[in-house]
Amino acid sequence: MWLLCPPGVYRPQDDTLLLEDALKRERLADDVDVLDLGTGTGALALAAAERAAQVTAVDASVRAVCTTWLNARLHGLRVRVLRGDLTTPVTGSRFGLIMANPPYVPSPRAELPARGRARAWDAGSDGRALLDRVCSDAPPLLSPGGVLLLVHSGLCGAESTLGRLRRAGLRAAVTERRYVPFGPVLRDRSAWLEARGLIAPGEEKEELVVIRAERDR
Template sequence: MTTAYTGWDAPVVAEGVYPPQEDSQLLIDVMDKTGLARGQRVADLCTGSGVVAIAAADQGAAEVSAYDISPRAVRFARQQVVAAGARVDVHLGSWARAAESGPYDLVVCNPPYVPHDPNAAQPELPSHIGPAQAWDAGYDGRMVLDPLCASMRSLLADGGTMLLVQSEFAEPRKTLAALASSGLDAEILAWEWIPFGPVLSSRAQWLEETGRLEPGRREEELVVIRADKA
């Protein structure tokens, strides 16, 4: 299905925190349309501002736990949870920390997935778009995706589901294959084309030079992948 989320106002975030963008919007919309959060125990990995975790609570989740490795993000997400009056517990840590309290009925994640050249100096970008660790994910964009996919089965309860958003440039087919190899039933559930933001605009020439972007194209496809544990 194609989808575009229009009924949500992104919060203004603190410096050093990833501001919700189209990928967060798409993930929230798919979660809402599928009704997967309602009455369920939910974990939001790489929570950033906490917007997806708060949306899960608003959509009727029985319990929501959010995780991020950035202390700034955790502090800000906790402030947003209080302001929203949402029932969300925000923790400092990765999915390894989440696994200590799992398994979960639903795991949602908007991880770092933007490819970059680790050997090249990166151009200076506006500070309001957040820290590079929120998007930089190695040469192929899979520095976080690969270990996350390998760990997902252990995070999910029997009958549980994962929803994950990523860019075409991090090779969704590899995500599907990695999830399938761990025994999960995976598919692309939704997609949306969006214009390049500052990060991809700064890397467009490099993506062209490495054969991942057609010359002159300045838009990317975001996808939401669903994986189910029998």
């Protein structure tokens, strides 16, 4: 699907495509409500809107919100687009499917960037600043039988994500792993990542994982 992607908005990449593949494998009821957290260009929200009754897309970036709104209308798809901090705009709502591709790249700076391009990927020194929030804030929004699909780098620790989701009462498992070449950000940080013990000397590929977590009916 062709999408507008202006400067400053996260362009769909391997993690987006991996999560879209996971979305395609889900059997969606006719009346399912879908939530896309950190929507970026709206790529995943639009893919869901082709099958779902209602799709809500959330992003903290004004540019991303405007881009998703435009892309939805260019393709004639209905997507409710909200600006806000992760799940804050939908507090108290319930969804049958939640998708999340949050920033997850470990950064030499512990604080999250307030603006700029790095806001789309930097996530604190261990890459979990946003992931941990998704693990705590998304489960209460799932309807009985609802599913959370979450993608992130293996550098952040899939086992930590699984543990948090299970403690939140969900049945969670890694459903896909894929290795992709380092992009520009990880290449620039390879020496720092190696010094932190997050990658092996000379390592040039990143593991991406998709985690599927389901609430009991």
